[in-house]
Amino acid sequence: MSEWTLFEVFIRSKHGLNHKHVGSVHAVDAEMAIENARDLYTRRNEGVSIWAVPSASITATASDEKEPLFDPSEDKVYRHASFYELPDEVGHM
Amino acid sequence: MYAQQVETGTKAIKSLAEMGPEERAFQEKIDAEIKIEAKNWMPDNYRKTLIRQISQHAHSEIVGMLPEGNWVTRAPTLKRKLQLMAKIQDEAGHGLYLYSAMETLGADRDEEIEKLHSGRAKYSSIFNYPTLNWADMGAVGWLVDGAAIVNQVPLQRTSYGPYSRAMIRVCKEESFHQRQGYEILLHMMRHGIQAQKDMVQDAINRLWWPSLMMFGPSDAESPNSAQSMAWKIKRHTNDELRQRFIDQTIPQLELLGCSVPDPDLKWNEERGHYDFGEIQWKEFYEVLKGNGPCNRERLETRRNAIQDGAWVREAAVAHANKKQKQQAAA
Amino acid sequence: MTKYDELTEFLLRLGDSALIHAQRLCEWTGRAPALEEEMGMMNVGLDLVGQARNWYEYAAERINDGTDADTLAFRRDERAFRNLLLVEQPNGDFAVTMTKQFFYDAWQFHLLTMLKDAGDERIAAIATKSLKEVTYHLRRSSQWVERLGDGTEESHQRMEKAIDTVWRFTFELVEKSDAELVLSESGNIPALSELPEQWLATVNNVFAKATLTVPDEPSAFYLSARTGMHSEHLGMLLAEMQFLQRAYPDASW
Numbered sequence: 001m002s003e004w005t006l007f008e009v010f011i012r013s014k015h016g017l018n019h020k021h022v023g024s025v026h027a028v029d030a031e032m033a034i035e036n037a038r039d040l041y042t043r044r045n046e047g048v049s050i051w052a053v054p055s056a057s058i059t060a061t062a063s064d065e066k067e068p069l070f071d072p073s074e075d076k077v078y079r080h081a082s083f084y085e086l087p088d089e090v091g092h093m
Numbered sequence: 094m095y096a097q098q099v100e101t102g103t104k105a106i107k108s109l110a111e112m113g114p115e116e117r118a119f120q121e122k123i124d125a126e127i128k129i130e131a132k133n134w135m136p137d138n139y140r141k142t143l144i145r146q147i148s149q150h151a152h153s154e155i156v157g158m159l160p161e162g163n164w165v166t167r168a169p170t171l172k173r174k175l176q177l178m179a180k181i182q183d184e185a186g187h188g189l190y191l192y193s194a195m196e197t198l199g200a201d202r203d204e205e206i207e208k209l210h211s212g213r214a215k216y217s218s219i220f221n222y223p224t225l226n227w228a229d230m231g232a233v234g235w236l237v238d239g240a241a242i243v244n245q246v247p248l249q250r251t252s253y254g255p256y257s258r259a260m261i262r263v264c265k266e267e268s269f270h271q272r273q274g275y276e277i278l279l280h281m282m283r284h285g286i287q288a289q290k291d292m293v294q295d296a297i298n299r300l301w302w303p304s305l306m307m308f309g310p311s312d313a314e315s316p317n318s319a320q321s322m323a324w325k326i327k328r329h330t331n332d333e334l335r336q337r338f339i340d341q342t343i344p345q346l347e348l349l350g351c352s353v354p355d356p357d358l359k360w361n362e363e364r365g366h367y368d369f370g371e372i373q374w375k376e377f378y379e380v381l382k383g384n385g386p387c388n389r390e391r392l393e394t395r396r397n398a399i400q401d402g403a404w405v406r407e408a409a410v411a412h413a414n415k416k417q418k419q420q421a422a423a
Numbered sequence: 424m425t426k427y428d429e430l431t432e433f434l435l436r437l438g439d440s441a442l443i444h445a446q447r448l449c450e451w452t453g454r455a456p457a458l459e460e461e462m463g464m465m466n467v468g469l470d471l472v473g474q475a476r477n478w479y480e481y482a483a484e485r486i487n488d489g490t491d492a493d494t495l496a497f498r499r500d501e502r503a504f505r506n507l508l509l510v511e512q513p514n515g516d517f518a519v520t521m522t523k524q525f526f527y528d529a530w531q532f533h534l535l536t537m538l539k540d541a542g543d544e545r546i547a548a549i550a551t552k553s554l555k556e557v558t559y560h561l562r563r564s565s566q567w568v569e570r571l572g573d574g575t576e577e578s579h580q581r582m583e584k585a586i587d588t589v590w591r592f593t594f595e596l597v598e599k600s601d602a603e604l605v606l607s608e609s610g611n612i613p614a615l616s617e618l619p620e621q622w623l624a625t626v627n628n629v630f631a632k633a634t635l636t637v638p639d640e641p642s643a644f645y646l647s648a649r650t651g652m653h654s655e656h657l658g659m660l661l662a663e664m665q666f667l668q669r670a671y672p673d674a675s676w
């Protein structure tokens with residue numbers, strides 16, 4: 001068993017972008033997790049904001065749930081801009 | 094390579110027809126270059142092999158800090174000191190990225206480290222050689238990190254998603270390591286006094302063969318290669334990678350104006366590769382068994398670090414628990 | 424023995440302290456109590472070597488006899504070093520290391536906060552940049568002091584012992600100096616008269632949270648970095664750190 005808790009780390013690399021999962025750190029509390037994440041994942045200016053979440057608190061989809069969860073959206077092509085054919089005259093939209 | 098011999102637990106590779114439906118779906122995904130992610134089904138041996146391979150790799154990064162730590166207190170200028178400190182710190186970071194990837198497979202970092210400390214897990218043979226002069230800091234960056242890069246670049250496309258992503262991060266940082274190493278040597282050769290040039294040649298003489306051993310035994314001696322290749326957790330054979338490393342390194346060696354301690358090394362026009370002499374595999378296996386020049390010291394240092402630090406880690410946990418209780422009561 | 428003007432001596436005091444402290448941190452390589460701490464200690468070390476280089480470069484320009492940052496770091500003897508006695512003390516266990524770190528960080532933090540408004544623009548610029556780094560260092564070491572002080576029985580005892588070991592060297596952090604008075608009167612730096620109180624306030628504050636006792640005011644005795652009167656530890660540290668430059672004086676690295 002680990003002595004310290006495992007935290008998942010999410011980093012926002014630039015203002016305006018979403019936080020992205022980058023990996024994990026071990027820490028005794030959230031505060032330490034943020035600092036360890038800062039020392040580990042932002043040594044080269046990679047981040048402007050960090051989230052740390054105890055790994056145990058993350059609920060993930062299981063692989064066998066893939067079909068019911070994601071397949072239904074597969075045929076909703078009308079949600080994507082590329083579905084709509086517009087004449088060239090319209091220009092960039 | 095940082096993971097030189099990884100047991101896969103499989104004797105013969107199954108064909109798709111011999112696999113059950115789950116395993117077949119898994120292998121087809123790999124064949125189609127689709128990444129396997131933590132929550133996906135995977136054969137038990139794939140998981141175990143990966144845990145062994147990634148942990149071996151991670152242990153190597155951590156133990157690899159020690160030969161350089163031997164000189165970080167003696168770096169000759171402020172610039173060199175900063176560069177070496179940053180490099181060593183990166184190696185600790187690589188270890189942590191890799192342990193983090195390993196933990197997605199359900200392995201526990203502290204338990205795997207315990208296996209290293211009790212001698213049940215391996216790490217790269219190269220870090221069991223002593224660093225005896227400042228030029229070793231150059232030669233380690235150039236040759237050792239160079240060999241690691243040759244190995245790690247293909248692993249960016251490895252089949253296991255978290256491992257692949259960790260390798261992408263590692264590779265991005267490694268190129269600085271090799272360049273800083275080579276620059277140390279080039280500067281000593283071009284602007285140094287004779288004593289410095291001698292250091293460079295001495296470092297290359299000592300580290301050349303051990304660097305070639307990093308790629309692991311010959312393909313014929315690597316019974317686990319085929320399964321690892323089928324799983325795409327290894328993408329080229331040991332011999333292929335070793336040859337690639339030699340071919341790219343020799344021109345850099347010539348630019349330095351140095352030589353390698355191998356009388357058989359020469360360009361083979363027909364093959365389009367360098368030929369090279371026989372590697373002393375006896376030495377390699379001795380080092381792997383724990384009988385290298387620094388195996389004992391390296392492991393002892395790591396063991397002591399974790400043992401001496403136990404009270405610190407415990408105190409941190411105890412303090413966090415106290416704080417949590419106070420907050421709950423408030 | 425060369426004694427430079429007040430401003431140069433002041434720069435050396437800052438540069439030497441940063442370098443010697445970083446050198447002690449380098450000794451921890453591969454030996455930290457947790458892998459995460461390898462990263463943390465090295466980050467602090469990197470910041471400090473960078474700061475030392477900045478102070479040295481300015482000092483070297485003022486000395487103006489061909490000296491550069493590297494000669495200042497690697498070619499002076501212990502009697503010429505102006506670093507705080509505190510930072511040259513051996514690392515001991517993690518409690519001693521962290522106690523030294525915290526005392527030093529708190530001192531740097533308050534000093535740099537004042538220096539960022541220095542009349543000397545060069546000092547102000549270096550202080551402003553360094554302060555960002557040191558703010559983080561102080562936060563980190565304060566947290567560790569708190570964790571270890573108010574952690575387990577063992578960690579608490581180790582902290583009390585560590586404080587007892589290094590407290591006597593903190594007189595330098597709270598002493599008022601004539602040289603610095605000269606510098607503030609000439610407008611190079613702000614008055615540093617509040618520094619001792621501020622340093623002590625930070626120590627009191629963190630120690631209270633850490634359930635640690637602040638000892639009585641330390642008193643100066645014989646040793647003083649301002650005159651290069653060091654403990655015996657500095658010489659051995661320099662012998663190691665300066666080895667290559669001393670053994671191969673004509674070499675280029």
Ligand SMILES: [Fe+2]
Nearest residue numbers: 154183184187
């Ligand atoms: Fe690495």
Ligand SMILES: [Fe+2]
Nearest residue numbers: 157184238241
């Ligand atoms: Fe490495």
Ligand SMILES: [Fe+2]
Nearest residue numbers: 184238267270
């Ligand atoms: Fe590296």
